[in-house]
Amino acid sequence: MSTTTETTRPALWLRCETKEFERRTALTPAAAKTLVESGFDIFVERDEQRIFDDVEYERVGCTLKENNSWPSAPAHIPIIGLKELPASTSPLPHTHIYFAHCYKRQAGWADVLARFHAGGGTLYDLEFLTDARGRRVAAFGFHAGFAGAAAGTLAFAEQARGNNSRLGPLRSFDTEHDLVSAVKASLGGSAKNVKALVIGALGRCGHGAVDLFRKIGLDEDNIVKWDLDETAKGGPFPEILDVDIFVNCVYLSTSIPPFLTIAQLQAADATTRRLRVVVDVSCDTANPHNPIPIYKVNTTFSRPTVDVDVGVGSPELTVVSIDHLPTLLPREASEQFSNDLLPSLLEFPRRKEERVWVNAEKLFREKMLEAMSEKGL
Numbered sequence: 001m002s003t004t005t006e007t008t009r010p011a012l013w014l015r016c017e018t019k020e021f022e023r024r025t026a027l028t029p030a031a032a033k034t035l036v037e038s039g040f041d042i043f044v045e046r047d048e049q050r051i052f053d054d055v056e057y058e059r060v061g062c063t064l065k066e067n068n069s070w071p072s073a074p075a076h077i078p079i080i081g082l083k084e085l086p087a088s089t090s091p092l093p094h095t096h097i098y099f100a101h102c103y104k105r106q107a108g109w110a111d112v113l114a115r116f117h118a119g120g121g122t123l124y125d126l127e128f129l130t131d132a133r134g135r136r137v138a139a140f141g142f143h144a145g146f147a148g149a150a151a152g153t154l155a156f157a158e159q160a161r162g163n164n165s166r167l168g169p170l171r172s173f174d175t176e177h178d179l180v181s182a183v184k185a186s187l188g189g190s191a192k193n194v195k196a197l198v199i200g201a202l203g204r205c206g207h208g209a210v211d212l213f214r215k216i217g218l219d220e221d222n223i224v225k226w227d228l229d230e231t232a233k234g235g236p237f238p239e240i241l242d243v244d245i246f247v248n249c250v251y252l253s254t255s256i257p258p259f260l261t262i263a264q265l266q267a268a269d270a271t272t273r274r275l276r277v278v279v280d281v282s283c284d285t286a287n288p289h290n291p292i293p294i295y296k297v298n299t300t301f302s303r304p305t306v307d308v309d310v311g312v313g314s315p316e317l318t319v320v321s322i323d324h325l326p327t328l329l330p331r332e333a334s335e336q337f338s339n340d341l342l343p344s345l346l347e348f349p350r351r352k353e354e355r356v357w358v359n360a361e362k363l364f365r366e367k368m369l370e371a372m373s374e375k376g377l
Helices: 001-006 031-035 054-061 108-120 143-158 176-186 204-215 240-243 261-265 331-351 357-375
Strands: 011-013 043-046 063-065 093-096 120-125 197-200 222-226 245-250 277-280 305-307 318-320
Touching: 031 043, 031 054, 031 331, 054 063, 108 120, 108 261, 108 357, 120 357, 143 176, 143 197, 143 204, 143 245, 143 277, 143 318, 143 331, 176 204, 197 204, 197 261, 204 222, 331 357
Parallel strands: 011 043, 043 063, 093 120, 197 222, 197 245, 245 277, 277 318
Antiparallel strands: 305 318
16 A cells, blocks of 8 residues: 555655755755645755755655665656756666756756666756746746856956956855845945946746846946847947946847957957956857857856956956856755745656646657757657
């Protein structure tokens, strides 16, 4: 009788995150408690890196499992996580829910989908779970913009110290207040003379960036907010050179003219270019249509910036291109994301009927066919 009950109850297996410095989770203890109370079996891998302690999950009725043990989980239990799986060619027989970053032909996209093809598993990409209006049901956008603007300001402040100074390793903060205080302190307590441009200012990510700049004390006139109307003419945009910090919050779904180019930077008057830091929150480094093609690598929490070749005699310019910026505020970002995702997770047992999941699986099947064609399979 117990075996039948275990196989018929809905279940989710929360895997650990293996990406360095990633402390967020797709499923908080509070969300797990709701799922358990709704009849789910929740299995949680032990993870010292996760912002929430293992015991917090155990207290609400979850079953703890060994770190990174999901490959041996029963095939019928869906695996949920956030960031990409470790690189491998092993077939994937499970159903997976995570940000796979393989639907826009990013580097290695076909190899990822080939693993699902080989194992018979299914991918529900968190980036493409959308409601009836096409809006994502859960996203880290606000915290990505907030953290990106914070990291960019920290990098700007470090540059201002002179001597070719570069921003050192970043750490996560317990609260938004702690992060804002640290950014203010890096500027010597005043941000009055700092000017920033946010492209994509009307979206969730842009709202987050603007909110950070306001909270650290930028004058409202020094927070330049652009969205579709301002970018309609097409780039490159010389106005970007006239601010200290440029934050890109545009969600890329189609090819668009670049916002900023190496040629533009190298041709700029070295005596008048103000731009010192670019924060690419969207971080589509591997996308062939990246609108900020001035760098080629993602940066990390241990090495947050990369230099841009702006030519001899020009002021230095660095890029922040960290692809998991919200982990700068792991607890608050996880709580917001998990709370937004929870209603859809409660519907997951009916995924063959519920529109959010039906559409996500349909997209997965389409992309897998593209990948198989790409690989000649």
